[in-house]
Amino acid sequence: MLSDADAAALYDTFNPWDPEANPGDRFCHERVMAADSVLDVGCGTGAMLHRARADGHRGRLVGLDPDTAALDRARRRADITWIEARAAGAAAAGGDFALATMTGHAFQFLVDDDELRASLAAVRDVPRDGGRFVFETRHPQARAWEDWNPSHASDALDGAGRPVRVWHEVDSVRDGVVAFHGTTAAADGSVLRVEHTRLRFLETGQLDTFLAEAGLTVEARYGDWHHGPLRDTSREIVTVARR
Incomplete structure (x- = not known):
C-alpha cells in the first residue's frame, strides 16, 4: 500500500x-x-x-x-x-x-x-x-473530466525508485460536481492506493x-x-x- x-511525495513528482x-x-x-x-x-x-x-x-x-x-x-x-x-x-x-x-x-x-x-x-x-x-x-464547457480515464495514465517512480502508474476514472457528473477516483498501481498491476475526490x-x-x-x-x-x-x-x- x-x-x-x-x-x-508522489504528488510532487507528477x-x-x-x-x-x-x-x-x-x-x-x-x-x-x-x-x-x-x-x-x-x-x-x-x-x-x-x-x-x-x-x-x-x-x-x-x-x-x-x-x-x-x-x-x-x-x-x-x-x-x-x-x-x-x-x-x-x-x-x-x-x-x-x-x-x-x-x-x-x-x-x-x-x-x-x-x-x-x-x-x-x-x-x-x-x-x-x-x-x-x-x-x-x-465547465471544456469538460476536462472526459480525459480522466485509464487511457490517460501517467507513469513515474515513487520515492523509493519503484515504477508506479496513476490513472483516474469518473464515477458521476451531476449538477456541476464531478466525482471520480484515482488509482495508483505498481508495475505488476497491483493496486497500491485508491483516492476518491469531488470537484465542482x-x-x-x-x-x-x-x-x-x-x-x-x-x-x-x-x-x-x-x-x-x-x-x-x-x-x-x-x-x-x-x-
Missing part, C-alpha cells in the same frame, strides 16, 4: 512547480514575487512558496492546507509559516496580506454552497484593502454571484495563463479579485 506521506516550463506556475509566481506578503490557501506540499523563498522573496509567506501529510512535506522549509486548516479557517493566518492565492485548481474542492460561502468570506478578510485574491477553476465546475455567472456575495470584486478575468480573454472555448477561468 501507499502511505499518505508516499502519496504526498506536479512539479516550474515557472520556467509551466505558464500557470509562471502567472502565479510573478504575482507572488511582486507581493510583500502572501497567503497560499490550499498550499498542498508548499512548492509554490518554497520556490518563492528560494528565488529571494523576503516577505511574509504563509501556507494553509487541511492535509497533514502534504504539510509535513511543506514544513521542510522552516522559514515559511504553515497552518493546518481548511479555506474557511483562513482567519488563523491573520490578515494584512497583499495577495491570497488558490492554485492547482484547489478552488474546485469547495463543493458545497455553505463551504464555498464560508471559504470566500474567510479569504475576503485576509488581504489588506486593495489586496488581491488570485485563483483558477476549470471552465462553476459557470462564470455562478462564480461571480458567489464572489459578489462575499464582497469580492472581479478585477481581471482570463481564459488562459497568457492573459487571453475568456471565451467559450477556454479551458480555464482565471480570476483576479479584490476586496
Whole structure:
C-alpha cells in the first residue's frame, strides 16, 4: 500500500512547480514575487512558496492546507509559516496580506454552497484593502473530466525508485460536481492506493454571484495563463479579485 506521506511525495513528482516550463506556475509566481506578503490557501506540499523563498522573496509567506501529510512535506522549509486548516479557517493566518492565492485548481474542492460561502468570506478578510485574491477553476464547457480515464495514465517512480502508474476514472457528473477516483498501481498491476475526490465546475455567472456575495470584486478575468480573454472555448477561468 501507499502511505499518505508516499502519496504526498508522489504528488510532487507528477506536479512539479516550474515557472520556467509551466505558464500557470509562471502567472502565479510573478504575482507572488511582486507581493510583500502572501497567503497560499490550499498550499498542498508548499512548492509554490518554497520556490518563492528560494528565488529571494523576503516577505511574509504563509501556507494553509487541511492535509497533514502534504504539510509535513511543506514544513521542510522552516522559514515559511504553515497552518493546518481548511479555506474557511483562513482567519488563523491573520490578515494584512497583499495577495491570497488558490492554485492547482484547489478552488474546485469547495463543493458545497455553505463551504464555498464560508471559504470566500474567510479569504475576503485576509488581504489588506486593495489586496488581491488570485485563483483558477476549470471552465465547465471544456469538460476536462472526459480525459480522466485509464487511457490517460501517467507513469513515474515513487520515492523509493519503484515504477508506479496513476490513472483516474469518473464515477458521476451531476449538477456541476464531478466525482471520480484515482488509482495508483505498481508495475505488476497491483493496486497500491485508491483516492476518491469531488470537484465542482462553476459557470462564470455562478462564480461571480458567489464572489459578489462575499464582497469580492472581479478585477481581471482570463481564459488562459497568457492573459487571453475568456471565451467559450477556454479551458480555464482565471480570476483576479479584490476586496
